[in-house]
Amino acid sequence: MNTLLTNAISAVRLGVEDYQSPDRARLTSAVRNITAGVLLLFKEKLRRLSPPSSDEVLLKERLRPTLSSTGQLTFIGAGRKTVDVQQIKDRFEALGVSVDWKRFDQLVRFRNDLEHYYTTAAPAAVQGALADTFAVLRSFVTVELEAEPLDLLGVATWHFLLEQSTVFEAQLAACRADLDKIDWPDAVYADIASELRCVHCHSELVKPVETDVEYLQSLEFLCTSCGEVSEFDDVVGEAISEAFAGEAYIAMTDGGDPPIVDCHDCGQHAFHVETGACLLCRGTLQHTECAFCGESLGPDDQDNGGLCGYHKWQVEKDA
Numbered sequence: 001m002n003t004l005l006t007n008a009i010s011a012v013r014l015g016v017e018d019y020q021s022p023d024r025a026r027l028t029s030a031v032r033n034i035t036a037g038v039l040l041l042f043k044e045k046l047r048r049l050s051p052p053s054s055d056e057v058l059l060k061e062r063l064r065p066t067l068s069s070t071g072q073l074t075f076i077g078a079g080r081k082t083v084d085v086q087q088i089k090d091r092f093e094a095l096g097v098s099v100d101w102k103r104f105d106q107l108v109r110f111r112n113d114l115e116h117y118y119t120t121a122a123p124a125a126v127q128g129a130l131a132d133t134f135a136v137l138r139s140f141v142t143v144e145l146e147a148e149p150l151d152l153l154g155v156a157t158w159h160f161l162l163e164q165s166t167v168f169e170a171q172l173a174a175c176r177a178d179l180d181k182i183d184w185p186d187a188v189y190a191d192i193a194s195e196l197r198c199v200h201c202h203s204e205l206v207k208p209v210e211t212d213v214e215y216l217q218s219l220e221f222l223c224t225s226c227g228e229v230s231e232f233d234d235v236v237g238e239a240i241s242e243a244f245a246g247e248a249y250i251a252m253t254d255g256g257d258p259p260i261v262d263c264h265d266c267g268q269h270a271f272h273v274e275t276g277a278c279l280l281c282r283g284t285l286q287h288t289e290c291a292f293c294g295e296s297l298g299p300d301d302q303d304n305g306g307l308c309g310y311h312k313w314q315v316e317k318d319a
């Protein structure tokens, strides 16, 4: 068997062993190993797609053009550095390789968050990561690596992943059913609702303590994994950042208006420009356009008494 494939399999197996260990300190290492294993399986696909004698071109970060003796242009791999996650995505997309990116991104984000914000991982949150791994591998190994996950990873590992995934998905479905009972004031909350996580342990297994509340902001969320209750602003605030991260990134790199700006009422980064309302406090704009030039006004201009920044300056200068 190829080294990449062997390493991929042992990383996933090691991750599962870490998870099964009674030593909770190994939970973080479980997530790290499993994510590494999945990435190695992706690289194995790129290796298989690289033409022979191309120096495993698709695996390398840098490509070098060369001319053959007949004048034909080809690319070969250059340097030692291999592709990063974004490059794997780009290459898979170009080559029509399909991956459940939503579940994979969730896995990578969990690993990154663990490394940055959490000292220990909660077992149920890691179980969620195993469920993501299961979902990604089930189709990728079968379709793209043309192997049976059971054969590739071994009965014990694969069955364990399946079992954990089943338990987790059932719990998640129960939580989601409760979340669905929330009477959200706008359709934009649908995306946010799917990003809700416990602020204490980062588990997806959160549900509203009570759905029949007078004000949206009095909603509280109970984590069925660690048992802690989180406040609306904390849980939904984080979910807003995640739900709009993609759009915010595009606005930042390609130009254009950011989807979310600071709210003039509550001061939180939660004002949704498109719907003209704060997603946390539901504050709206008092002044929507400048009385002089008609330019549309945002949360930043609300203190200008119905004028844009320029006309406010003009009025004050002339006063």
Ligand SMILES: [Zn+2]
Binding pocket: 198, 199, 200, 201, 202, 203, 223, 224, 225, 226, 227, 228
């Ligand atoms: Zn929790």
Ligand SMILES: [Zn+2]
Binding pocket: 263, 264, 265, 266, 267, 268, 270, 271, 278, 279, 280, 281, 282, 283
């Ligand atoms: Zn607000």
Ligand SMILES: [Zn+2]
Binding pocket: 290, 291, 292, 293, 294, 295, 307, 308, 309, 310, 311
């Ligand atoms: Zn104006």
